[in-house]
Amino acid sequence: MEAFSIRGVSKVYGGSTPTETLSDIHLTIQDGEFLSILGPSGCGKSTLLEILAGLQLPTSGEVWFGGEKLKGTGIERGVVFQDPSLYPWRTIYKNVELGLEFRGIPKKERREAAQRYLDLVGLRGFEHKYPHHLSGGMKQRAGIARALANSPEVLLMDEPFGAVDHLTRLQLQDDLLKIWEAEKKTVVFVTHDVSEAVFLGDRVVLLSPRPGRINQIFQVSKPRPRKRDDVELLKIQNDIYAAIHDVKSQDSLEFTI
Structure with a gap:
C-alpha cells in the first residue's frame, strides 16, 4: 500500500x-x-x-x-527537525504532551501517551526535568517522543x-x-x-x-x-x-x- x-x-x-x-x-x-x-x-x-x-x-x-x-x-504526519525546539519553561513530560494538549485530549490520555513514548525513547526518570538538564541526544529523543505521541502514520x-x-x-x-x-x-x-x-x-x-x-x-x-x-x-x-x-x-x- x-x-x-x-x-x-x-x-x-x-x-x-x-x-x-x-x-x-x-x-x-x-x-x-x-x-x-x-x-x-x-x-x-x-x-x-x-x-x-x-x-x-x-x-x-x-x-x-x-x-x-x-x-x-x-x-x-509527525515531523522531527534537527533542532527539537523544546519549550524551555516546560518539563520534558509537558513538552511531549503539548500536541495532545492543543487537541483537547483528556489529561489522563495525555499522561498515558506521554509516558508510553518517553519510555519507548529511553527517557523514563527524566519526565520532570527541563530541557536545559538534558544532553543533545536526550533532547532529540524527547522531540521524537513528542512527534510519536500524536500517533502519526x-x-x-x-x-x-x-x-x-x-x-x-x-x-x-x-x-x-x-x-x-x-x-x-x-x-x-x-x-x-x-x-x-x-x-x-x-x-x-x-x-x-x-x-x-x-x-x-x-x-x-x-x-x-x-x-x-x-x-x-x-x-x-x-x-x-x-x-x-x-x-x-x-x-x-x-x-x-
Whole structure:
C-alpha cells in the first residue's frame, strides 16, 4: 500500500532571480517503509520533506497521501527537525504532551501517551526535568517522543541527528530502528550522511545537486539487525559514492562517511 505518491513535483523560489530547488520528482513511498533521502547541501531534500509535511506547496506537480491529494499539514504526519525546539519553561513530560494538549485530549490520555513514548525513547526518570538538564541526544529523543505521541502514520525526519556527537549519533540510529520496528510507522529520513542513509533505510534516494532530481535509488535488502561494517552495506555505500562522483559538481562532494 502506498503512503505517498509524489508526482512530478518541482519547487521554484521567486524573487528577482528565481531559484529552482527541486525538479520533476516522481517517487512512491510504501506504507511501513523506512526511506532515506540523501543529497548534498542545497539539493532540496529538506524542501521535499516540508512539502510532504504540508509546510510548503510545490510550484508544480502534486503529492498524494493515503490515496488523497495532500492539501496541508495533519496530525497523521509527525515531523522531527534537527533542532527539537523544546519549550524551555516546560518539563520534558509537558513538552511531549503539548500536541495532545492543543487537541483537547483528556489529561489522563495525555499522561498515558506521554509516558508510553518517553519510555519507548529511553527517557523514563527524566519526565520532570527541563530541557536545559538534558544532553543533545536526550533532547532529540524527547522531540521524537513528542512527534510519536500524536500517533502519526508517518514520521518525517530532517537530519535529526546532525547536531549531536558521532557516538551519540550512532546510538540514536540504533534507538530509532528499535522504535521503527516497535511502531511500524512509515519513516522518511533526510540526511547527507551516506553511511547513516544505508544503515537505516530500506531504500536510499540519491538527489542530484540543485535543482534536486532523483539521481538514483538504491535498494538495501540486508535484513535487520544490521552491522555497520557488513560487506553488503559497505558495497552499497561504495556504489553511492561512485554515483556521487559521476556528477561533475563540487557541491556533489558535500557528504560525510
